[in-house]
Amino acid sequence: MTRYIIRRILWFIPVLLAIVMATFVFVRAIPGGPFDFVGDKSLPPSVVANLKAKYHLNEPVWKQFARYLYDVVIKQDLGPSYRYRGRTVNEIIRDALPISTQLGLLSLLLGLAIGLPAGIIAALKQNTAIDYGSTFVAILGVSIPNIVLGPLLIWIFALKLNWFPVARWGAQAPFFLGFLPVPNLTFWKYAILPTITLGTGLSASIARLTRASLLQTIREDYIRTARAKGLAERVVIVRHALKNSMIPVVTILGPMFAMVVTGTFTTEQIFGIPGLGKHFVTSVGNRDYPVVVGTTLLYSVFLVIANLLVDITYAWLDPRIRYD
Amino acid sequence: MSAAEKAAMREKARIAFEGTRRERTPWGDAMRQLLKNRAAVAGGIFVIFVVLVAILADVIAPYHFAEVHFADSYAAPGAKYLAGADYLGRDILSRTIYGSRVSLAVAFVASTVSLVIGIVVGMVSGYAGGRVDNLLMRLVDFLYGFPFLIFVILLQVYFKALSRRGSNLFIVGPLIELNNRMGGLLFIFIAMGFLDWLQMARIARGQVLSYKQKEFVEAARMVGAGDARIIFRHLLPNVLGPCIVSETLAIPGYIFTEAFLSFIGLGVDAPTPSWGIMISEGYTGLRSYPYLIMAPAVALVLTVLAFNFLGDGLRDAFDPRLRGE
Numbered sequence: 179m180t181r182y183i184i185r186r187i188l189w190f191i192p193v194l195l196a197i198v199m200a201t202f203v204f205v206r207a208i209p210g211g212p213f214d215f216v217g218d219k220s221l222p223p224s225v226v227a228n229l230k231a232k233y234h235l236n237e238p239v240w241k242q243f244a245r246y247l248y249d250v251v252i253k254q255d256l257g258p259s260y261r262y263r264g265r266t267v268n269e270i271i272r273d274a275l276p277i278s279t280q281l282g283l284l285s286l287l288l289g290l291a292i293g294l295p296a297g298i299i300a301a302l303k304q305n306t307a308i309d310y311g312s313t314f315v316a317i318l319g320v321s322i323p324n325i326v327l328g329p330l331l332i333w334i335f336a337l338k339l340n341w342f343p344v345a346r347w348g349a350q351a352p353f354f355l356g357f358l359p360v361p362n363l364t365f366w367k368y369a370i371l372p373t374i375t376l377g378t379g380l381s382a383s384i385a386r387l388t389r390a391s392l393l394q395t396i397r398e399d400y401i402r403t404a405r406a407k408g409l410a411e412r413v414v415i416v417r418h419a420l421k422n423s424m425i426p427v428v429t430i431l432g433p434m435f436a437m438v439v440t441g442t443f444t445t446e447q448i449f450g451i452p453g454l455g456k457h458f459v460t461s462v463g464n465r466d467y468p469v470v471v472g473t474t475l476l477y478s479v480f481l482v483i484a485n486l487l488v489d490i491t492y493a494w495l496d497p498r499i500r501y502d
Numbered sequence: 503m504s505a506a507e508k509a510a511m512r513e514k515a516r517i518a519f520e521g522t523r524r525e526r527t528p529w530g531d532a533m534r535q536l537l538k539n540r541a542a543v544a545g546g547i548f549v550i551f552v553v554l555v556a557i558l559a560d561v562i563a564p565y566h567f568a569e570v571h572f573a574d575s576y577a578a579p580g581a582k583y584l585a586g587a588d589y590l591g592r593d594i595l596s597r598t599i600y601g602s603r604v605s606l607a608v609a610f611v612a613s614t615v616s617l618v619i620g621i622v623v624g625m626v627s628g629y630a631g632g633r634v635d636n637l638l639m640r641l642v643d644f645l646y647g648f649p650f651l652i653f654v655i656l657l658q659v660y661f662k663a664l665s666r667r668g669s670n671l672f673i674v675g676p677l678i679e680l681n682n683r684m685g686g687l688l689f690i691f692i693a694m695g696f697l698d699w700l701q702m703a704r705i706a707r708g709q710v711l712s713y714k715q716k717e718f719v720e721a722a723r724m725v726g727a728g729d730a731r732i733i734f735r736h737l738l739p740n741v742l743g744p745c746i747v748s749e750t751l752a753i754p755g756y757i758f759t760e761a762f763l764s765f766i767g768l769g770v771d772a773p774t775p776s777w778g779i780m781i782s783e784g785y786t787g788l789r790s791y792p793y794l795i796m797a798p799a800v801a802l803v804l805t806v807l808a809f810n811f812l813g814d815g816l817r818d819a820f821d822p823r824l825r826g827e
Contacts, residue, residue, distance in 0.1 A: 193647045204660070207660065209663040209664060314541075317811060317814065318807065321807040323762075325781050326781060329781070333792050337789060344789075444762060458651075458652060459768075463659060478648075481649065482647060
C-alpha cells in the first residue's frame with residue numbers, strides 16, 4: 179500500500195506539470211494582454227512595455243515558464259497578480275480559499291447528510307412509493323442548476339420573508355486552523371442559503387448514485403451467500419452491501435470535493451461571497467496570467483489528492499481491491 | 503388426417519410462426535421496458551415538444567428575439583408580454599422560445615461531437631490493443647486529471663478574443679465567420695465536445711474488448727471479413743447502445759455548461775437569446791423585477807428534467823441488472 183501511494187504521488191508530478199504548462203502557455207496565447215486596459219482606458223505603449231519588462235513578459239515563453247517553475251517549487255511563490263496591484267496570488271488564495279472551503283465543506287456535508295440516507299432508503303424499498311418519491315425529488319434536485327435555485331431561494335427567503343440576508347458571507351479571517359469560522363448566529367444566517375443552493379445538487383447526485391449502486395450490490399452473489407448463512411438482514415445490508423456499494427459514490431466525491439472546496443463561481447457570484455470561485459473566471463478575462471495558472475494549479479492539487487484518497491478508500495471498502 | 507387434425511396442425515404452425523415473428527431482441531426488450539416507464543415516456547414527449555418549439559420558434563413566438571421596445575422596458579407580465587419584457591423591452595416569452603434553440607443545439611451537437619471522438623478513440627484503442635491501446639488509454643487517464651471547466655473557460659475566452667480580432671489563417675477565418683453567424687455557438691460546440699470525450703472512449707473501449715473475442719466476430723473473420731467490416735458491421739452496433747445511453751445522461755451536463763458559460767458572459771453572443779444569459783440578466787434585477795427570471799428558469803429546469811427522466815429510463819431499460827423483480 180505504501181509503495182502504491184508513493185508511486186501515485188510521483189505520478190502527480192508529470193500530471194501537475196502538464197496542467198500547469200498547458201495553462202501557462204495557453205493563457206498567453208489568448209489574444210490581448212494583461213495591461214491592455216486599466217478600467218476603460220488603454221495605457222500608453224511605453225508604460226505597457228515597461229510593465230511587460232517588469233514581469234518578464236517580453237522574454238520567450240519557455241524562459242518565463244522556467245522562472246515560474248523555479249518560483250513555485252523552490253519559493254512556494256505563485257507570483258504577483260497583474261490586475262490587483264500589490265497583491266500576490268498567494269495572498270489572494272490565502273484570503274479567499276478559506277471562505278470557499280467553508281461553503282464547500284458545509285454543502286458537501288449537507289449533500290451527504292441528505293443524499294446517503296435518501297439513496298439507501300430508496301434502494302431498500304425499491305419500487306415502493308418511498309422509492310418513487312425520493313427518486314423523483316433527486317432527479318428534480320439534479321435538474322435545478324445553482325443559477326436557478328440561488329435566485330429562487332433569495333427571492334423567497336431573503337426578499338419576501340426577510341429571514342436571511344440577501345448576500346455576503348458572515349465570517350472573516352482570522353480563522354481557526356486557517357479555515358474554520360466561529361459558528362455563531364451571524365455565520366449561519368449568511369451561510370444557510372448558499373449552502374442549500376450548492377448542497378441540493380450534491381445531495382441529489384449522491385442519492386441517485388447511492389440508490390443505483392446499492393441496487394446493483396444487493397443482487398450480488400455474496401449478498402445471497404450472506405443471507406443464506408443466516409445473517410440478520412441489518413448485518414447483511416450494513417456490513418456487506420452498504421460498504422461495497424459506496425465505491426461509485428466515493429468515486430464522485432473526489433472530484434466533487436475538489437470542485438466545491440476551491441470555490442464555485444455561480445453560487446459565490448449569486449450570493450456575493452468573496453471566495454476563490456470568481457478568480458477562476460475573472461482572471462482569464464483580465465489576462466491575469468499568474469492568477470489563472472495559480473488557481474488552476476491549486477484546483478488540480480486538490481483534485482489529484484482527492485482522487486488518491488478515493489483510491490485508498492476503495493481498498494478499505496472492498497477487500498477484493500488490493501494495491502501491490 | 504382428419505380436418506380437425508389439420509386445423510390443429512395449422513394452428514400449431516401459426517403459433518410457431520407467430521413465435522418467430524415476435525422474436526425478442528435486446529433492442530425490442532429495451533424499448534418495451536422504456537415504454538413501460540411513465541416518467542421516461544413523459545420526458546421523451548417533453549423533449550420532442552421542446553424540439554418542436556425550437557424548430558417552430560419563428561411561427562409561435564409573438565415577437566422576434568431581438569425586437570426592442572424601449573417604452574416597455576421591464577414591463578410586467580400581461581396581455582402584451584405574457585412573461586414580461588426585459589430591460590430593452592424585449593419579450594421574455596419570445597426570447598425563452600428562441601433560447602430553446604441554443605440549449606438543444608448544444609445538447610445535440612456537443613454530445614454528438616464527444617460521442618464520435620470517444621467512439622473512434624475507444625474502438626481504435628480496444629480493437630488494436632497492444633501498444634496503441636496502452637498509449638491511448640494512458641492519454642485518456644492523463645487528460646482525466648485536467649480540470650474540464652477551467653479549460654472550457656480558457657477555450658471560450660480564446661475563441662471570443664479570436665473572433666473579435668479576426669484571422670486570415672486559411673481555415674480559421676471561415677470558421678470565425680461561421681461562428682459569428684451562429685451567434686457564437688460553433689465555438690461552444692467545439693470547446694465542449696472536444697474536451698468531453700474521455701468517458702465515452704472508456705465505455706466504447708470496454709464494449710469492444712468484451713465483444714471482439716465473441717463467436718460472431720470470430721465467425722465473421724473466418725468467412726473473410728476485413729477489419730473495416732468487422733468494426734462497422736459487427737462491433738459498432740454493439741458499442742453504440744451503451745454509448746448513446748451514457749450520452750443521453752450527459753446531455754443535462756452540456757445544457758448546464760452552456761447556461762453556466764452564458765451566465766458568466768462567455769456564452770452565445772448578444773442578441774442571441776440563451777436561457778443562461780436571461781437568468782443572468784434576471785437575477786441582477788431580482789429585487790425589483792422578479793418575473794424576468796421565471797420563464798427562462800422554468801424552461802431550463804423542465805428541459806433538463808425531461809432529459810434526466812429520459813436518460814434514466816434508457817439506462818434502466820438497457821441495463822437489466824437495475825430492474826426490480
